[in-house]
Amino acid sequence: MATSQRIRETAGRSLGSRPPFGVSATAVLVTLGTLIPLGFVVAVTATTGWETAVDLIVRPRVGELLFNTIALVVLTVPACIVLGVAAAWLVERTDLPGARTASLLLAAPLAVPAFVNSYAWAGTVPSLSGIPGGVLISVLSYYPLVYIPASAMLRRLDSGLEQSAASLGMGPWRVFFRVVLPQLRLAVGGGALLVGLHLLAEYGAYSMIRFDTFTTAILQQFQSTFNSAAANMLASVLVVLCLLLLLAESAARGNARYARIGPGVAAAPAARPLDRWKPAGVLFVLVLIVLALGVPLVNVIRWLIAGGRAVWEVDELATALFQTLGYGVTGAAVTVLAAFPIAWLAVRYGGRFARFLESSNYITSSMPGIVVALAFVTVTINFAYPLYQETPVVIAAYALLFLPRALVNLRAGFAQAPRELEEAAQALGTRPLGAFVRVTLRLTAPAAAAGAALVFLAVSTELTATLVLAPSGVTTLATRFWALSSEIDYAGAAPYALLLILLSLPMTYLLYRQSQKAVGQ
Amino acid sequence: MTTSPLLPAVNHLELLDITKSFGSTPVLRGLTLSVQKGITTAIVGPSGSGKTTLLRIIAGFDSPDSGVVEFDGGVVAGGPGHAVPAHKRNIGYVAQDGALFPHLSVGENVAFGLDRRAFGRRAARARVAELLGMVSLDAGYADRRPDQLSGGQQQRVALARALARGPSLMLLDEPFSALDAGLRVATRKTVAKTLAETGVTTILVTHDQSEALSFADQVAVMRGGVLAQVGNPFVVYTRPADRATAEFLGDAVILEAHLQGSLAMCALGGIPVRRPTCQGSVQLMLRPEQIRIAEDGNIRGTVVETDFFGPEVTVKIRLHGSAGPAGDGVNGFNGMDGQTVTIRHWNAAMARVGTELRLRVVGEGVAFPA
Numbered sequence: 001m002a003t004s005q006r007i008r009e010t011a012g013r014s015l016g017s018r019p020p021f022g023v024s025a026t027a028v029l030v031t032l033g034t035l036i037p038l039g040f041v042v043a044v045t046a047t048t049g050w051e052t053a054v055d056l057i058v059r060p061r062v063g064e065l066l067f068n069t070i071a072l073v074v075l076t077v078p079a080c081i082v083l084g085v086a087a088a089w090l091v092e093r094t095d096l097p098g099a100r101t102a103s104l105l106l107a108a109p110l111a112v113p114a115f116v117n118s119y120a121w122a123g124t125v126p127s128l129s130g131i132p133g134g135v136l137i138s139v140l141s142y143y144p145l146v147y148i149p150a151s152a153m154l155r156r157l158d159s160g161l162e163q164s165a166a167s168l169g170m171g172p173w174r175v176f177f178r179v180v181l182p183q184l185r186l187a188v189g190g191g192a193l194l195v196g197l198h199l200l201a202e203y204g205a206y207s208m209i210r211f212d213t214f215t216t217a218i219l220q221q222f223q224s225t226f227n228s229a230a231a232n233m234l235a236s237v238l239v240v241l242c243l244l245l246l247l248a249e250s251a252a253r254g255n256a257r258y259a260r261i262g263p264g265v266a267a268a269p270a271a272r273p274l275d276r277w278k279p280a281g282v283l284f285v286l287v288l289i290v291l292a293l294g295v296p297l298v299n300v301i302r303w304l305i306a307g308g309r310a311v312w313e314v315d316e317l318a319t320a321l322f323q324t325l326g327y328g329v330t331g332a333a334v335t336v337l338a339a340f341p342i343a344w345l346a347v348r349y350g351g352r353f354a355r356f357l358e359s360s361n362y363i364t365s366s367m368p369g370i371v372v373a374l375a376f377v378t379v380t381i382n383f384a385y386p387l388y389q390e391t392p393v394v395i396a397a398y399a400l401l402f403l404p405r406a407l408v409n410l411r412a413g414f415a416q417a418p419r420e421l422e423e424a425a426q427a428l429g430t431r432p433l434g435a436f437v438r439v440t441l442r443l444t445a446p447a448a449a450a451g452a453a454l455v456f457l458a459v460s461t462e463l464t465a466t467l468v469l470a471p472s473g474v475t476t477l478a479t480r481f482w483a484l485s486s487e488i489d490y491a492g493a494a495p496y497a498l499l500l501i502l503l504s505l506p507m508t509y510l511l512y513r514q515s516q517k518a519v520g521q
Numbered sequence: 522m523t524t525s526p527l528l529p530a531v532n533h534l535e536l537l538d539i540t541k542s543f544g545s546t547p548v549l550r551g552l553t554l555s556v557q558k559g560i561t562t563a564i565v566g567p568s569g570s571g572k573t574t575l576l577r578i579i580a581g582f583d584s585p586d587s588g589v590v591e592f593d594g595g596v597v598a599g600g601p602g603h604a605v606p607a608h609k610r611n612i613g614y615v616a617q618d619g620a621l622f623p624h625l626s627v628g629e630n631v632a633f634g635l636d637r638r639a640f641g642r643r644a645a646r647a648r649v650a651e652l653l654g655m656v657s658l659d660a661g662y663a664d665r666r667p668d669q670l671s672g673g674q675q676q677r678v679a680l681a682r683a684l685a686r687g688p689s690l691m692l693l694d695e696p697f698s699a700l701d702a703g704l705r706v707a708t709r710k711t712v713a714k715t716l717a718e719t720g721v722t723t724i725l726v727t728h729d730q731s732e733a734l735s736f737a738d739q740v741a742v743m744r745g746g747v748l749a750q751v752g753n754p755f756v757v758y759t760r761p762a763d764r765a766t767a768e769f770l771g772d773a774v775i776l777e778a779h780l781q782g783s784l785a786m787c788a789l790g791g792i793p794v795r796r797p798t799c800q801g802s803v804q805l806m807l808r809p810e811q812i813r814i815a816e817d818g819n820i821r822g823t824v825v826e827t828d829f830f831g832p833e834v835t836v837k838i839r840l841h842g843s844a845g846p847a848g849d850g851v852n853g854f855n856g857m858d859g860q861t862v863t864i865r866h867w868n869a870a871m872a873r874v875g876t877e878l879r880l881r882v883v884g885e886g887v888a889f890p891a
Binding site (some may be wrong): 133416419420423424425426427428429430431432435439442443 | 560580581582606607608609611612613614616618620622623624633634679681682686
């Protein structure tokens with residue numbers, strides 16, 4: 001996902017002509033909307049006043065949170081990179097037995113929401129807590145974010161380069177570090193950024209094992225003293241951490257461009273024989289799959305069996321499922337509609353204006369759900385009270401959080417529908433609007449549907465923003481699961497965990513397929 | 522559309538002083554062109570000379586910054602309140618890659634522009650078959666997907682699709698450039714034949730001079746955003762307006778010469794020049810095929826280099842200076858020893874390096890100011 005975000009298409013642009021005013025205006029409005037969280041952080045910091053802000057930020061509690069959060073990022077991100085790249089290399093480039101199956105199973109843990117994973121581990125090892133617990137659960141939940149782009153890239157790399165390196169006298173290890181790894185840098189860097197952003201934003205997984213990070217502290221603060229300056233200041237620090245991550249990633253990326261793989265068919269990568277390392281390779285992949293996928297699945301099933309029939313509270317399940325589907329469908333529709341003008345401008349017109357719109361949307365959507373939720377609470381209380389804790393606000397928060405998923409897909413879709421086709425339709429006597437509908441819209445439909453599906457599935461497993469913003473009395477699968485597991489009713493939570501995983505499986509498969517297609521185009 | 526008071530409705534398409542810039546880069550700088558009904562015009566120029574922009578302005582996809590486009594006796598672009606949108610111009614357009622709709626079958630592509638109310642299902646199908654036949658494709662192709670066709674077939678389908686509405690003008694934007702050599706000639710012939718049969722006025726844009734010369738009734742050479750020369754292919758080729766046009770349209774032999782009246786003195790002797798526009802020191806242009814190897818020729822030269830490529834051989838000849846009746850030291854051109862010319866010949870055996878040859882010049886030369 002991160003990789004295809006940066007692929008810039010130049011085909012089919014109308015150089016020199018101006019985009020229609022209505023489209024630009026809508027895109028600007030959407031972008032302004034997405035700037036609300038950032039504006040909120042700046043505004044609260046300014047109104048709190050310097051001295052109060054310093055008092056609230058410079059205190060032992062914040063130091064502790066900062067240590068926890070930074071330690072989490074510093075330990076988890078490299079571990080994810082090592083595990084993700086190693087697994088990808090084993091699956092794509094060696095004669096590992098069962099590589100095809102392993103390839104999918106290694107990506108599958110992405111379908112287990114981190115808070116479900118945490119629930120499974122807390123049930124298995126009740127003493128799990130603190131930094132070790134946080135790192136373990138995070139690595140197992142998020143390494144696929146590195147694994148998926150790395151394996152897609154490895155699959156597409158021209159093995160001719162490796163063969164040339166070998167013919168220049170390099171041994172296998174030197175070939176890997178000097179030829180293969182540098183080419184993976186961008187894909188892995190994008191994946192690592194996503195891991196980092198998830199670490200900063202995750203609430204449920206850490207709260208479950210009583211590991212305090214900025215996000216968990218903000219939510220606790222919010223729940224005890226609603227709309228407090230302390231929570232807002234913590235949010236400001238969290239936003240600064242996010243921006244630092246974005247900066248670090250773009251600095252690491254530098255001016256490097258995507259390795260252009262020449263036209264035609266790249267030489268198919270030859271599988272390297274593992275020989276005496278084969279048992280070790282198999283063991284590594286098996287252990288990773290068992291820990292990341294096996295533990296949560298076995299635990300959910302174990303609780304389901306232990307709970308028996310009693311845990312299937314049909315009415316409650318149906319209500320939560322219905323509510324989740326409602327939010328998911330509405331959220332997906334609104335997000336795709338909001339992304340439409342921005343994607344269209346970016347592909348058809350390019351230029352500085354469209355780039356600015358696009359990048360500000362990426363920055364905003366890297367804001368943690370808790371910050372977005374706090375911003376919407378503050379804005380609705382002060383400026384639109386009738387909307388406070390109403391459905392439209394929840395939907396708006398979803399749209400803002402998941403806009404890039406729709407954007408990336410629509411971009412690819414518009415690239416499939418070049419302007420020339422629309423013009424051909426006009427030359428055949430079709431009105432501009434008719435040509436747009438009959439050609440461009442029709443050709444973009446599959447991409448829009450894929451984007452909508454991804455947003456739908458992201459919404460249906462969202463916990464943090466939903467906890468804060470959902471109208472009272474509304475339960476989704478995620479919030480109901482959260483309520484039950486917080487009451488240590490592990491068996492009661494199991495059916496919700498199962499439904500959450502089942503809902504996420506198609507998203508994972510879609511992401512997996514998409515990255516395989518996007519890389520190297 | 523109202524009839525223009527400025528011009529009689531003789532020309533089918535009239536472009537008057539068209540300018541167009543992209544940002545600060547001017548692409549068209551006051552271009553003027555007339556196209557008569559039923560003829561084929563080729564606009565030829567190097568890439569980046571603004572050909573495609575011009576075509577897009579005629580089609581209505583872009584509008585000119587200034588200037589007027591008149592079509593079928595009415596103003597369609599330029600002039601206040603006169604912009605006729607593309608879909609109302611009834612101008613057919615075939616893009617470089619065909620631009621077939623990938624989500625529709627070949628038949629649905631061809632039928633795209635047909636009026637769905639005027640044609641019933643069966644009538645539309647018959648019309649599609651007829652149109653496919655016009656571009657030498659079997660009616661069975663109607664059910665295929667565009668990606669199942671070769672490049673040349675896709676271009677022919679694109680032409681059939683554009684012909685479906687009976688346009689009064691057909692625009693072709695480098696439609697053959699993406700095809701490989703053999704297919705290009707065959708597709709070009711099919712397209713030319715189809716267009717000739719329908720009698721539709723056609724404008725072809727290309728960077729390939731031989732394509733332009735063979736395809737069109739009228740060739741317009743474009744350079745730097747204006748038309749350097751417009752005319753019949755033979756005239757434009759044999760009597761180019763300037764040296765750049767001469768060299769763009771084909772190989773040219775350029776010699777220093779002195780022009781007096783209508784006779785140019787150069788290393789090849791005295792060469793007649795028709796309607797010279799200048800006198801004195803000039804550059805004389807001849808086409809290589811005007812210089813022939815002939816036993817009775819009065820110009821002598823030695824072969825210094827040859828390049829054999831099958832049916833022909835290019836021969837580089839160092840001239841021995843002019844000789845013969847017209848060349849006896851007139852205006853000091855005896856001293857032009859050592860100039861070389863490159864010509865083509867069919868017989869490689871006659872032209873080995875070191876051989877001395879006798880040459881003769883056929884026809885007239887063209888003189889450009891030095």
